[in-house]
Amino acid sequence: MRLKTRVSAYILAVALISSSGALAQQKAEVLHWWTSAGESASVRVFADQFTKAGGTWVDNAIAGGANARTAGINRMVGGNPPTMMQFNTGKQFDELVSNDLVRDVDQQAQAGKWRQVMPKPIVDATVREGKFYAVPVNIHGQNWMFYNTKIFADAGLEPPKTFPELVASGEKLKAKGIIPIALGGQPNWEHNLFRAVVVGHGGADMFRQLYGTRKPDVVKSPKFKETVELFGKMRGLVDPGSPGRNWNDATALVITNKAAMHFNGDWAKGEFIAAGQTAGKEYGCTVVGQEPKLVIGGDVFVFPATTDKTALATQDKLIQVLLDPTTQVEFNKKKGSIPVRMDVDVSSMDTCAQKSHSILQDPANQVESMEILSPPNFSGAMQDAVTQYWNNPNMSADSFIEKIVNAMRDAA
Amino acid sequence: MDTISIRAPSVPSSGAKVRRSVRTRLPAAFALLPTALVVLVVYIGCMLWTVRLSFTSSTLLPKLDWFGFTQYTRLFANDRFVTSAENIVIFGALFISGCLIIGFLLAVFIEQNVRGEGLFRTVFLYPYAMSFVVTGVAWQWFLNPGLGLQKLVRDMGFESFTFDWLVNQRMAIYTIVIAGLWHGSGLTMAIMLAGLRGIDKDLWKAAKIDGIPTWRVYTSVVLPLLRPMVVTATVLLATGVVKLYDLVVAMTLGGPGIATEVPAKFVMDHLFERNNIGLGTAAATIMLITVVSVLAPWVYTRYVRPQGRHA
The missing domain is CATH 3.40.190.10 (Periplasmic binding protein-like II)
Structure with missing residues (x-):
């Protein structure tokens, strides 16, 4: 003792x-x-x-x-x-x-x-x-749209406020020989673009239900199908060299006046700054959607x-x-x-x-990001579904939705 | 000459021999003990651990519950895994056969005592000194329609030239095969060349006297003699197929879409990025079963059956 x-x-x-x-x-x-x-x-x-x-x-x-x-x-x-x-x-x-x-x-x-x-x-x-x-x-x-101010001014267009507008102006820009959307064609960036469309067109609640509560009802709604089809139309607005591209190479296309728009998180600003550009001058940033909802992480x-x-x-x-x-x-x-x-x-x-x-x-404008809402196995399965839909123009919105329903079931 | 089978030491016939062999073998066994332990504990142990985990619902951390075959059901309903499995078959078949054919032809070419043999040997073997990551990035640039070959040919005036396999869902896996061939053919050549150099020159003289055409000598005499080299090269290439990962990550990241996904990448992603240990280990177990079931008949015919005959 x-x-x-x-x-x-x-x-x-x-x-x-x-x-x-x-x-x-x-x-x-x-x-x-x-x-x-x-x-x-x-x-x-x-x-x-x-x-x-x-x-x-x-x-x-x-x-x-x-x-x-x-x-x-x-x-x-x-x-x-x-x-x-x-x-x-x-x-x-x-x-x-x-x-x-x-x-x-x-x-x-x-x-x-x-x-x-x-x-x-x-x-x-x-x-x-x-x-x-x-x-x-x-x-x-995470859902910022960076755009090249010169390209929009030269084309006489305003930066789009909603996604239907974006598709319409994108077609016009494409006709002029400009890449409408610069996309890093790797699965996670394709998924990031999809999330920007969901929150911008479908709204914050749809975003939360899809990634948060994960009940199949939300993806079976007509509004979700409309959103998916809108996302599908954007496939035509990227250039053929997109698959496999790194995100910073995509940002560089906007910096060098080759592409008009680029969806990315605000970390992409670093690329513009490194190229000596100033926000509001050579490039602008905006949130596309009826009301600007910002997905934050x-x-x-x-x-x-x-x-x-x-x-x-x-x-x-x-x-x-x-x-x-x-x-x-x-x-x-x-x-x-x-x-x-x-x-x-x-x-x-x-x-x-x-x-x-x-x-x-x-x-009301604060939307929690997918990383906050979803476990990684669900967001991973979603990413697989999104990249298949994005890269396969023949895939229908319905079979994409079916894949999401399966992902929801397996991640439960 | 035509077999390289490893035979078990012959069965000792008398007691004296047994004692002697024990005395000589004891230090050897002792020296091998650490290796044997590592193999047993690390390799076999981890293998069993992986199989066990595939029957659990583990996510970020291993959890020892019982989840039945659910992970396997999910696995085979998973498009990405099915595509991965198809891709590895396509890649494996084309990569191994391609490397063997190209390697053999290169070796025959060098065997003709061409001038600058040393240079050619180095050039052909050089890609093998590159890591798969470097290989992948280089080929990604070369095959990118906007930067590489397609742009080069178009700039030379052939406007309609199209070579967009890298960004084409159906063809992308073949670009991985091309990069793999570029990387692996040199090693196969070196192995084949060593074999060719070891062939008795008298055989060639005999064939010449008999008036047999050169190509016929290669196909009917030389190739059968090269069997051990072919087997060695095939085994080496096959291990490269099973562990195919870095080349894909560097070149396509599995894309476009899921077109170039491979099983090893599926396992890595699910274990380390998606916090899905259950599904990842299930995929790893399937890979193990596949490799074992491919190797088992071969091991049986080469090692087990011949010994049975000799005994």
Whole structure:
């Protein structure tokens, strides 16, 4: 008994010494997949602010989201987690929460009033069983349409406001020898375009039912079939070189005046900026649809569960740094997204970011992204269905709808 | 000369021999123990684990419930998996036979003691030194209708020239075959050439005296003698077929649509991107069963039956 006490006292002493020693140099290993030029510049903002706050930032960037997540999850399961790890806003970390592998940060959330300052879809996507389990850091709009202002001016056309208008102007542009829509013909970008059409033409509720509740009734409605057929008509508006193209090559077609329109998330802005173009001058950005609904997602950081006091203090400091208003604006300028806090001043950001911020001021315009609504096995099955329909002009809207019904059944 | 079968050591006939063989074999067995353990635990263990997981409803993390054959039912109702299976058959047949034919012809060409043999050998073997990713990207550019071959020929004045296989649903898988052939033929050539060089020169002299035409010597005498080389090359190429993944990812990403999907990509996507371990492992199990059922008759005829005869 006495031995036991002595041993535990000894352990306590060692723990105290080592923890106070480590407290002086709070070391945070951060696992993320921000490896492109613009992305690493943006993560540097966090790193610099954390260093300024007295910590040591150990950058662990792994190229490719899937690779990074696999590596991080394996380390958490194996008991050697990083201090903080990136995920996309949504379901990617669900099972980590249910297996108690990540820390709940609700105390910080209540102190920082996150529920009041962040859009509800983002809050809902991060809260599990009433508690915050991740820290959202930005908002990406996924259904932006970038357009070449010169091409539209030369053709005497206005940028389309709705999808039927878009198909009509697209045909006119095609007759002039211009590529109406620049598309990166890889399954995920084809799917991204489809989602823009669903939310823009079918509406926010249809989008939520399709990707969220996933009841077959929604896809059997006439409105959905109309939407699918409209999407089918857009097949004729891309150039033959589209299949297999990378998204940045598609953006480049708009930059070089070869193509008129390009659907992408706001991360595509980085390409325009790198080419020396300014939002509102050479290119414009708009959301197509009767009312502009913005599909929003973004990135979050999770904090692997730990009992180590030093690690906990380091994590607390990281949370403060991530959501600091100045850091938020600077980070998001580089990242192309907008601050996750709706209460910060965005007047120093570009017009697209300001437009994004003002659209999101009305909660009715906030639509949660597929990553938030669907488990990956359903979105994957949808992607397979969309890419088959898009690439096979003979496939009917009905057989596409049937594939969606099957995907809903199997992902249940 | 015509078989390379690995025969089990002959059955010992007396007690003294057994003792001696145990003494000599013990260190060998000891040295092989780590490898044997790795094979048993890592390969066989993971294989069994995969098969077990295919009968569960696992998604992101493995879960050991019992889900019956549901994942398999889903798998065979999945267009993408069915297309993948068809594609791997098309690719496998064309890639293996194509590499063997082209490799053999290249080897015969070099065997004629052409000038600059070293150069040709290097040129033909060079593609094999490239990774599949580099091969895929290079061929993607070359075959892209807006950038590569089609544009080149059109710019030379042939306006109606069309070669759009890469973006054509029905033909895209053949562009993968073309890139694969470019990559794999050189290795087959090297193996065949080694075989050709090993053929007794007297055979050629004898054939010449008998007045047999050269092509006939190649088909009726040389080819049968090259059987071990053909078998080696086929085995090497077949492993390339089963693991076909990076070439597709680099070249088409499975597209246009799902036209160039392959089973390995199906497994990878479902395991690591779609949080669908159940379906992914079911597909992996089907791949395993297919490979085993293709190999089993071959192993039986080559290794099991001959020994039975000798005994």
